[in-house]
Amino acid sequence: MPNVLTVRGLKKSYGTQVAVAGVDFDVRAGEVFALIGPNGAGKTTTLRIIATLLTATSGDIKFLDQDLCKDPDFVREKISYLPEEAGAYKDMKGLDYLRFMANFYARTAEEEKTFVDRAVAITELGDRLATKVGTYSKGMTRKLLLARSLMTKPTLAILDEPTSGLDVLNALEVREIVRRYVKEGTSVLLSSHNMLEIEFLSDRVALINKGLILDSGTPAELKDKHGAKNLEEVFRSSLR
Amino acid sequence: MKKFANLLKKEIKELVNKQLVFTLLFMVVFYNFIGQVSKKEIQKIVGVQTISALDEDGSGGSQALLKGLESARFKILDQSGKTKEQAIEAAKANDSKLLLVIPKGFGESLTAFKPSEIETYSFMRTFSIIGTRGQIVVDGVVSALNNALSNNFLKEKLPGFDPQAVKNPIKSKDFVVVRDHVAQGSATQVAGLMSQQSMLIPIVLMMIIIYSSQMVISAVAMEKQNKTLETLLTVPIKRTSIITAKMLAAGLVGLISAGVYMFAFKGFVGGMTGEVAKAGAQAGGGALMRQLGLTFNTTGYIVLGLALFLAILVALALAMILGVLAEDFRSAQTMIMPLIFLVMIPYFISLFADMNTLSLPAKILILVIPFSHPFLVSQNLYLGNWGMIAFGLGYMAVIFVVLTVIAARIFSTDKILTMKLRLGKKKPATV
Numbered sequence A: 001m002p003n004v005l006t007v008r009g010l011k012k013s014y015g016t017q018v019a020v021a022g023v024d025f026d027v028r029a030g031e032v033f034a035l036i037g038p039n040g041a042g043k044t045t046t047l048r049i050i051a052t053l054l055t056a057t058s059g060d061i062k063f064l065d066q067d068l069c070k071d072p073d074f075v076r077e078k079i080s081y082l083p084e085e086a087g088a089y090k091d092m093k094g095l096d097y098l099r100f101m102a103n104f105y106a107r108t109a110e111e112e113k114t115f116v117d118r119a120v121a122i123t124e125l126g127d128r129l130a131t132k133v134g135t136y137s138k139g140m141t142r143k144l145l146l147a148r149s150l151m152t153k154p155t156l157a158i159l160d161e162p163t164s165g166l167d168v169l170n171a172l173e174v175r176e177i178v179r180r181y182v183k184e185g186t187s188v189l190l191s192s193h194n195m196l197e198i199e200f201l202s203d204r205v206a207l208i209n210k211g212l213i214l215d216s217g218t219p220a221e222l223k224d225k226h227g228a229k230n231l232e233e234v235f236r237s238s239l240r
Numbered sequence B: 001m002k003k004f005a006n007l008l009k010k011e012i013k014e015l016v017n018k019q020l021v022f023t024l025l026f027m028v029v030f031y032n033f034i035g036q037v038s039k040k041e042i043q044k045i046v047g048v049q050t051i052s053a054l055d056e057d058g059s060g061g062s063q064a065l066l067k068g069l070e071s072a073r074f075k076i077l078d079q080s081g082k083t084k085e086q087a088i089e090a091a092k093a094n095d096s097k098l099l100l101v102i103p104k105g106f107g108e109s110l111t112a113f114k115p116s117e118i119e120t121y122s123f124m125r126t127f128s129i130i131g132t133r134g135q136i137v138v139d140g141v142v143s144a145l146n147n148a149l150s151n152n153f154l155k156e157k158l159p160g161f162d163p164q165a166v167k168n169p170i171k172s173k174d175f176v177v178v179r180d181h182v183a184q185g186s187a188t189q190v191a192g193l194m195s196q197q198s199m200l201i202p203i204v205l206m207m208i209i210i211y212s213s214q215m216v217i218s219a220v221a222m223e224k225q226n227k228t229l230e231t232l233l234t235v236p237i238k239r240t241s242i243i244t245a246k247m248l249a250a251g252l253v254g255l256i257s258a259g260v261y262m263f264a265f266k267g268f269v270g271g272m273t274g275e276v277a278k279a280g281a282q283a284g285g286g287a288l289m290r291q292l293g294l295t296f297n298t299t300g301y302i303v304l305g306l307a308l309f310l311a312i313l314v315a316l317a318l319a320m321i322l323g324v325l326a327e328d329f330r331s332a333q334t335m336i337m338p339l340i341f342l343v344m345i346p347y348f349i350s351l352f353a354d355m356n357t358l359s360l361p362a363k364i365l366i367l368v369i370p371f372s373h374p375f376l377v378s379q380n381l382y383l384g385n386w387g388m389i390a391f392g393l394g395y396m397a398v399i400f401v402v403l404t405v406i407a408a409r410i411f412s413t414d415k416i417l418t419m420k421l422r423l424g425k426k427k428p429a430t431v
Helices: A043-050 A072-078 A094-105 A109-123 A126-130 A138-150 A168-183 A195-201 A219-226 A231-239 B002-015 B018-046 B060-071 B084-093 B106-111 B130-157 B163-167 B187-197 B200-225 B229-234 B239-273 B275-291 B298-325 B329-352 B360-368 B372-383 B386-412
Strands: A003-014 A017-028 A032-036 A058-063 A079-082 A156-160 A187-192 A204-209 A212-217 B049-055 B074-078 B098-102 B119-122 B175-178 B181-184
Touching (some): A003 A187, A017 A032, A017 A043, A017 A187, A017 A204, A032 A043, A032 A195, A043 A058, A043 A187, A079 A138, A079 B229, A094 A109, A094 A126, A156 A168, A168 A187, A168 A195, A204 A219, A204 A231, A212 A219, B002 B239, B049 B060, B049 B084, B060 B074, B060 B098, B060 B106, B084 B098, B130 B163, B175 B187, B181 B275, B200 B239, B200 B298, B200 B329, B200 B372, B239 B298, B239 B386, B298 B372, B360 B372, B372 B386
Parallel strands (some): A032 A187, A156 A187, B049 B074
Antiparallel strands (some): A003 A017, A003 A058, A204 A212, B175 B181
16 A cells, blocks of 8 residues: 655654654555554644644655645645644534535535535534534534544544544544545544554554654554553553 | 635624624614713703892893893893892702892992992702803803993093003914915914814724724634634645735724724714814814815825725734734733734824924834824824825835734744743643
C-alpha cells in the first residue's frame, strides 16, 4: 500500500519546552494508524502539525508526496481534523452546521447535498438535526462533529481522541463508523490513551512518550514482540 | 468567493442574534420615551404659566408691569384686596409658580425716578428648570421696564440725546476672520456653532468603533471558547478570508447598530431641543458659517467619510489582534478597554484643547493615535490644511495595512492558538 503520509524527524518546541522530540512514522492508504501514549506525550501536537494548525520546528512531512508545510491549502482540501475538545456553533441548527461545513469542500450544489446526506446518515440524529447544537448532549455533538469530518470522505481523517468523554454505547458507535469509512477508502490517523479502543480500531500503532516514538507495528506484532497480552502491557514494556 | 460568502453569512448570522435586536429595539424605544417626556416638560416651560400678583399700588406703573408679564405668556391671578400672608397662602393653593407683590408707592417712586421695589415669592415645588422659569421671566420684564423708564428719564433730562448712546457710548462691532473669509459675528458664536456642527462626528466615530470592535473581539473569542476555531482553521479557506469575513461582518453590523443608536439618540435630542428651536438657531448661524467658509462641500464630506472609514478599518484590525489575545468571551469584554481609551483621548482633547497650542510631546502623542485623525481632519478641512489631511489619511492607511499584516501573520502561524494574554496563573501548553 502506498503511503498517504510520511513523517520524518518531526520536532516541535515552544521556547525551551520540547513537545515533539523527533518522530518518524507513515500512514498507508486505507489504514487506521494510531498514536498512543499518556497525556503530554506529544500526540496532539503531532496531529495539529499534520492538520496544518501548527508549524513544525524541524522535520519533513510529505502528504500524498507533497511537502505539507509548503502547500497547506492543498492539504486542507484533502484532510479533515477532529480536535479532542472540538465544539460546533451553538446557535446553529445541526443541519445548518453540516451545510455550512460541506460548503467549504463541495464544488457543486449536488456534491454539497451528497456530503450533507452522508453526514445526516452518520449522525443518526434524525429530527434533532433541526434543533440548535447548543441543546445537544456531548455524545450527540461528538457524532455531529465526526460526521462533519467524514462526510467528504477525506483522504486522511485526523481524529484526536475520537471517543473522548463518550459513554460506552456512543464510543462503540463512533468506532464502528470510523471502521466503516476506512473500508470505503479513507485513511485515519488517530490518537488515544485508551489502549483497548486502539486495539479494536487500529491496523498499526506507534507508542509515543515524551515526544519520542518508542515502538511501532501492528497490535499483534507489538504484543508478540513484548510478550504482552494487550497494548497496555506493551506500553509498560516499551517504557522499560 | 463561494466559500467567503458562506463564512460571511455565518459571521453576520452569529452577530445579529436576538440579544442584539432586542438591545437595539430597547434603545430606540427608551430614547424615544425619554425624548417625548423631555419634550412635554419643555412645552410646559414655554407654555402659559400661572403666577399670582398682589398689586397694593394700583398705579399706571404697576399695571404696566403686569401687562408686560401677560404679554410674556403668563396667566396672572389677581390677589388684590388680600394681605401679603393671605396672598402667599392663596398662591400656594392655586399652584402658582410665583407670587409678585407690588407695594404701595411703586408707581409714585417710578415717576419720581426713585428706586422702586417689588417682591417675588417663588414656590419651589420641583427643583427642575421649570421651577425657576417664573423668576427668570419676572427679572426680564423688570429689566425691560428699567430700560424703558431710564430712557424716559434721559429723554426728559437730556433732550436731543439718544438715551441708548448715553447709556452705551461704546459699541462693539465684532468680525471673525477665518483664512481669507471675513464675516460679522462673534468668535464665541462661531466656536459654539462649530462644536454644534461637528458634535456628531466624535459620537458617530465612537459608537461605530466600539460596536464593531467589540463584535470582532467577541467573534474571535467565541470561536476559542466554543472550541470551533481549530476546526475552522483546518477547512480549505484562506486565513485572510477568515479575517476579512469577521472584520466585514463586524463592520457592517457595527455600522447598522451605530446607525440605529444615532437614530434613537436623534429622537432623544430632537425631543429635548424641539424642531422649532433648532431651525431658529440654525438660520442665522448657517449664514455666518457659510460666509466664513466653515461648511463642508462635497469634497469635504468625501474626505471626512474616508477618514471615518479608515478609522473604522484600523479599529477592526486592532480588535482582531486583541481578540486573539482573549481566551474567552469574558476576557474579550476587557480587551475592548485599550481601544476605548485610544478613542477617548483624542475625543476629550478635541473638546477641551487646541491641537496647535499643545506641547510637542502631547502633539506627538495625539498624532500617533490613529483615531485622532478623523477629529483633526474635520478641523483641518475647515482651515484648508490639506497637507495635514493627506498625512492623517495616509497614516491611518499605513497603520491599517500594518495591523492587517500582523493579524494575518498571527492567523497564519501557531500564534493564533498559542498567543494569550494571561493575567492570572500561567498554564502549561497542551502537548
